[in-house]
Amino acid sequence: MDDEQLAALSAAVTVEDDVAFDGLHVTRTDDGYRFELPDLERGGLSEDELRRVARANPEHVSNWYFWHDVAPTEGSARFDFLRYLERVADHDAPTETRGHGGDATHGTTYEPTDVLDRYHALERGIERQWGQLLVTVELADDGYRRYEVRHVDDADADPDELDAHREVRDARDVAKFDEKGRYRPLKAAPTLVDGWRFTALTSAEVVSVVETIYPATIANWHREREGNLDVDHWEPTMARQSGIYGVVQTWNRGEGTEHVERVAETCCADSECLKRREWQYDEDTDLEADGGVGAFPCREPCSMVVSAARQWTKLEGEDAQTYEFELTPSEKEQLEAIVDTVADGDVDEVREADFRHDANRWRTRYLREKRMDDEGNLCGVPTDDE
Template identity: 50%
Template sequence: MSVADALVDAADADGIDFDGLTVAAGDDGYQFRTPDTDAVLTAADLREHADSPYVTNWYYWEHDIGGHDTPRRAFLRWLEGGDDRPVPERYDALDSGHTRHWGELAVTVTHGDAAGSRRYDVRHADDVDADTDTLATYTDPRDARELVKHDDDDGYRPLSTAPSLPHGWAFTDLDGGALVDTIDYVYPATVANWHREREGSLDVDHWADVADRQTGIYGIVSDLDEDALEWAAEACCVDSQCLKRREWDRDEDDALDVPRGDGEFPCREPCSLFVAAARKFTTLEREDTREYTFELTPAEKEQIEDIIGAVADDRTDDIREADVYEGANRYRTRFLRAKRMDDHGLSGTPTYPEDHDDDGDDGDHH
C-alpha cells in the first residue's frame, strides 16, 4: 500500500495521532496538523501531503515496523531518539547517520531508499569511523553467531557480554528486524531484558535463590558468605569484565556494596560463569588462614602487588619486554622468581610446612 493510500485509509478509520502528526476526517474534509501546519484538506490535497516527513515517519513506524509494545519497536525508536526528539531533528540526523552504542556495538541509523524507511549498520564501536571497504561485511544476522565466538586473538569467549568482541566486521544495509536479530546473536536477550526493565517488568533472580537451586558439584555455592559474594561480584560483575549492569543482589532486602556497572542493558541473575567461579571461590574460602614469613625487599613487595594488578586487569600483554621499570615486566618477574623461589616455594617457604620433614625429603600435599 502506498503512503498516500495508507494516509487516507487511516484518516477515514480512527484518524492519526503520532509523533506530532494529527489527521482526522470531518464534515468539511480532513483536519491535518503538524507543528508547522494546520489545515483542512480535501482527499486529493491530503494525498499531496504524503511526502511530509511527519507522514513518512508515521508510515514507517505504523506500517513497516508495527509491533506496538514490543522490544523490537522500543529498541529501534530508542536508537534514533524517537521518544525524545521531534521528527525534523531526527530526519536531519538520519541524513548523515545517527549512531548509538550498545555494549561494544555501534549501531548507525540512516534513511532508506523508500520514503520514511530506515536502514541500519552495526559494527564494533572501535570501527565506527572505519571505511566499510576495509571491513568484512555481512547481511545475514545468523553470521554473527560464529563471528563473535572468539576474540581478536582467536580465544574462545565463554561470556557473550564480555568486553572482548572481535574487530574488523560490519553488518550493513539491514532492516529493523534484521538489526535486532543481529543484536540478539551478539548479546542474547539484552534487548528483551532492557525492554522489560523499561516497562517495570524485569524479573530479577537474586543470588540466594539462584544458589539454593544449584545441585551436584555446584550445591556448595550457597555456603559463600556475604563478604566473599561481594568480592566475587567485584571480580566478575564490573564493566571491565561484563557489559551488563548488575541488578541482582544477595536477596531483595540485602544489596551488595559493589558498583553495578554502567551498561545500557541489565543483568537479571547471576550467570552460569559466575556460578562456576563461585564454586571455586567457595572452596578457596573454606581454607583456614596461615602465617608465612617471607624475606622481600620493599621493591619486591611492590612488584608482587604490581603482578597481581596486571593479571587482574588483563594488562600483561600491554607490558613491553624492554619496560623493566614495570613491576609485572616478564624479565623483572623472572628475575624475582630466580632470586626468591625454589622447590619449596616463595622465599624458601613451603605452602604446607608439615609436608616437609627436617631431612629435606619433599612430600606432595594432596
C-alpha cells in the same frame, strides 16, 4: 513516500479508526477526511484530496507507515528499541518535558520528536551506542530506514577499511573471539573486536545483530524502562543452584556479604562486563560495589559468576595459615605487581626486555630460580605441614 504508503493510509482511516502518530492526525467524518499536522489543518477532503495533501507532506506519512507496517508492534521491546535508536520520545509525552542527549534507561530525556527535524537528522545519520556497538540509522528511499552497526572504536574509521557484512549470522563470528583469539564466553565483556561493519540492515536485521552480539539486552532494557525488570539477587540465585553448583549455597553461611562484594568487584566491574549490575546481595541488602554505567542491566548473577563462585566456595572453605617467607622488599613488591598484572589482563603488555617491570618474564623467571624449590614451593616453605 510511495503509493503503497498512501493506500495504507487511506485504508487505515475509517469513521471508527483515525491515525494519530508523531504529530500526524488523520480522521474521517461524514464531511470527508481531515488531515492535521502541528502547523497544518485541512478538512472536508475527498480521498483524492487526502492523497494530494499527503503527497505534499511525505515525511509524516512515510514515518507513520514505517512505524506501523515495517517496524514491529508498538509497545514491544523491538519497537521501543528502534525508537530509541532514532532518539524519539514517546509520542504521547508533552514536548516540554523532552530534554536533549539521551539516556539509555529513562524515556523522558530524548531529543525533540518533530518528524521534520528527525528526518533532517536521519539524512546525516543518528547514532547510538549500545555496549561497544555504534548503531547508525539513516533514511533510505520513501522514508524507510537503513541501519549500520560497527564497533565504537571505529566511529571515525573509513568504511572501506572495515570488513563489510550483510548477513546477520556473521555477528556470531564477530562476537566469538577477542583480539588475541581467545574465546569470549561472556558476551558483554568489553573485548569485542573492531574492524568490521554491518551495512544496509533492515529494522528487523539490526535488532538481530544487536541481540546476537548482546543477547537478551534489548528485552531486559525494555523491562527496566517499563519499570518491571525482574531482578534476581545473589542469595536467591545461589539458593536455586543444584548439582555440582549446589555447593555455592554453603558460601553464604554466617559470612556477611563481604565475599559477594568481592565477587561483584572481581567479575562485574565495567572492565569485565558492560552490563550494569542491578542485582544485590538480597532484596534488603545492597552491595557497595559499583554496578557500572552500562546501557543495559544485568538482572542476576550470570553462569560465569556462578561457575567462578563454585570454585571460590571450595577454596574459601580453607582456614588461613601463617607461613614465614623471607623476601627482599623488592621481591615482595614484585609478587604484588605480578598479581596486579595478571588481574588486569596486562601480561601481554609487558615487553620482553623491560627489566624494570616487575612482571617481566625474565625478572619472574629469576625470582622463580631464586625463591622457589624443585617442588615449586615459595622460599622452600611447604604448603602443608607434613
